Amino acid sequence: MASSRNEPSERSSPRLNGLDRIPKPFLIGVAGGTASGKSSVCAKIMDQLGQAGVDHRQRQVVIISQDAFYKNLTPDQDIKAKRGEFNFDHPEAFDFDGMAQALKDIAAGKIVEIPEYDYVNNCRKDSGMKIYPVDVVLFEGILVFYFKELREMFHMKLFVDTDPDTRLSRRVLRDIKERGRTLEKILHQYTTLVKPAFEEFCLPTKKYADVIIPRGADNTVAIDLIVQHIQELLRPTKTNKRTRHNSDSFVGRPH
Numbered sequence: 001m002a003s004s005r006n007e008p009s010e011r012s013s014p015r016l017n018g019l020d021r022i023p024k025p026f027l028i029g030v031a032g033g034t035a036s037g038k039s040s041v042c043a044k045i046m047d048q049l050g051q052a053g054v055d056h057r058q059r060q061v062v063i064i065s066q067d068a069f070y071k072n073l074t075p076d077q078d079i080k081a082k083r084g085e086f087n088f089d090h091p092e093a094f095d096f097d098g099m100a101q102a103l104k105d106i107a108a109g110k111i112v113e114i115p116e117y118d119y120v121n122n123c124r125k126d127s128g129m130k131i132y133p134v135d136v137v138l139f140e141g142i143l144v145f146y147f148k149e150l151r152e153m154f155h156m157k158l159f160v161d162t163d164p165d166t167r168l169s170r171r172v173l174r175d176i177k178e179r180g181r182t183l184e185k186i187l188h189q190y191t192t193l194v195k196p197a198f199e200e201f202c203l204p205t206k207k208y209a210d211v212i213i214p215r216g217a218d219n220t221v222a223i224d225l226i227v228q229h230i231q232e233l234l235r236p237t238k239t240n241k242r243t244r245h246n247s248d249s250f251v252g253r254p255h
């Protein structure tokens with residue numbers, strides 16, 4: 001469960017250019033199918049905002065994965081998960097309340113503890129990640145636009161749109177290398193659960209995106225434009241100097 005405290009920030013680094021005038025973080029949702037490149041796109045955005053090499057306690061941009069909010073499995077579900085038969089792609093698999101509370105606390109400038117997820121053992125790790133007050137939050141996951149309350153909190157919504165064959169081949173390589181899976185189990189889980197759930201729950205949320213990014217992290221033009229746009233939005237001008245609230249976006253486009 002995410003937890004939060006009203007501790008004062010222990011940091012002294014300067015805020016991102018101009019953000020000292022904007023008290024709330026800029027929340028960006030990044031959705032897309034499995035292995036579409038959501039994490040890679042977020043990493044590139046963070047890099048281009050000049051934050052990649054910065055210590056996590058000093059950072060003004062943070063990436064949070066929705067996967068941190070998978071519910072704990074019951075013993076029966078755990079047995080199914082080990083066989084590749086538990087549906088991790090269904091909205092019910094996520095702790096929606098935990099996600100919403102964490103985002104609200106981050107938006108309120110609190111220090112928040114986010115769980116870390118262990119894909120090998122299908123459970124949360126004992127350790128978590130402390131999120132200090134930041135200027136920009138990139139919240140990525142397959143179903144970040146599925147939950148209305150969550151969706152409406154984002155100031156910018158990106159959908160990473162990568163060809164399904166490419167996604168499957170990347171998922172196979174990644175899950176064998178990093179998530180302790182066998183080819184047989186990956187393909188079984190993909191065809192019976194991941195692909196149908198993508199079509200039912202993830203793909204229909206593409207319509208909520210402000211920007212669709214074809215080819216994911218390879219799309220340097222789209223990423224450059226998004227980074228420029230973020231920097232432009234966050235820079236105070238004579239006309240947008242007023243304080244921004246989540247329900248009072250100064251971004252031109254209505255959601």
Ligand SMILES: Nc1ncnc2c1ncn2[C@@H]1O[C@H](COP(=O)(O)OP(=O)(O)O)[C@@H](O)[C@H]1O
Nearest residue numbers: 033034035036037038039040041170174217218
């Ligand atoms: N443009 C790319 N070219 C080659 N491999 C990529 C590319 N983008 C992502 N990958 C790889 O594909 C896998 C999934 O990418 P990732 O960014 O983690 O996707 P997601 O967060 O959507 O699951 C990772 O192993 C990553 O290194």
Ligand SMILES: O=c1ccn([C@@H]2O[C@H](COP(=O)(O)O)[C@@H](O)[C@H]2O)c(=O)[nH]1
Nearest residue numbers: 033034035067088089119122123142194
């Ligand atoms: O224990 C787990 C948790 C998740 N998954 C799969 O992960 C993807 C979501 O992560 P991406 O980084 O977006 O690919 C989802 O499709 C789940 O099926 C898992 O296999 N096991």
